[in-house]
Amino acid sequence: MAKFYPILDQLLLMAVLIILGIYLNRSGKINESAENSIAQLMIDVAFPALIFTNIVIDFDFNMLREYIIIPITSLIISFISLMTIFFIIKKLNFSKKEGQELAFVTAFSNNIIVGSPICIALFGAQGLILAILYDFGMQITVWTFGVGVLKGFESGRDNNYLKNILSPPIIGLILGVLVITFGINVPDSVLNITGSISDITIPLAMIFIGLQLAKSDFKKVFAHKKIYFVAALKLVFFPLLVYSILSLFTLSPILKGVITLLSAMPVFASSAVILEKYGYSSHFASMAIFATIIFMVFTLPVFIYLVI
Secondary structure (H helix, E strand, O other): OHHHHHHHHHHHHHHHHHHHHHHHHHOOOOOHHHHHHHHHHHHHHHHHHHHHHHHHHHOOHHHHHHOOHHHHHHHHHHHHHHHHHHHHHHHOOOOHHHHHHHHHHHHOEOHHHHHHHHHHHHHOHHHHHHHHHHHHHHHHHHHHHHHHHHHOOOOOOOOOHHHHHOOHHHHHHHHHHHHHHOOOOOOHHHHHHHHHHHOOHHHHHHHHHHHHHOOOOHHHHHOOHHHHHHHHHHHHHHHHHHHHHHOOOOOOHHHHHHHHHHHOOOEOOOHHHHHHHOOOOOHHHHHHHHHHHHHHHHHHHHHHHHHO
8 A cells, every 4th residue: 555655646746736727727827829838848848858868867778679569569559449449330320420530539548648647657767658659659550540540541642640650759759769779978967958848747747638627618528428438438448458458468567557557548639639630520529538537537546556
């Protein structure tokens, strides 16, 4: 039980920061322009600095070579999830476009903004790096098969897959890997700077989640029946399936823990933006993001108990 106290402290801290974000939005102290700036600062600056610093300080090439299984596993899990959900939906009474939207929303997880702080709290710096590696595998599926589902696998459109996959956090990961692979000596002054920048990442991420939660109408969200369908698959069915399958293999506790917990994360934060880009309404995705974050409060402790 004593081992669980630091985890409870971290989860309490995250809850307080999320509540702070809700307050800042509801009180009007942060407007939409400032919110967009926070998101850009977090994704384009803070996360890359956090990833780069932790790789250079805490990892070596042999460790990363051992963990190559993470992005491969993530790619397989996200692909199978997408195809399974798409198959289930086709058997139900949904229109083609509605089914494509539901499949995309349900298949992919919020590994960065929600998942990585939890992995840091539970597993330390290694948890962060594994979360980023996991997200890298999922991003490949998002911008290939995921977008293919939305488009009906039509050809002839420029999707900029490489540009989308190579997000700033992934670039931070690649730079860190190059440094430890080639034994490049990074000056302490540089690591002090990137470390100081990285310290703002988790507080910003939690406040940003609170800012998003504050925008939603609770009654409208929880009156939507499809929300419960998505939440049941995303937060219960697939994580249990992943945990059961991983139990058949000999994996280190940290690998099994990170993979299981990231499969239990809420809906991918960029789902709404991607759906809007490809001609779908972003409203349902926004509701699903909000609802699965709320439901995760009740489902995630079960999976933490299983893997810790």
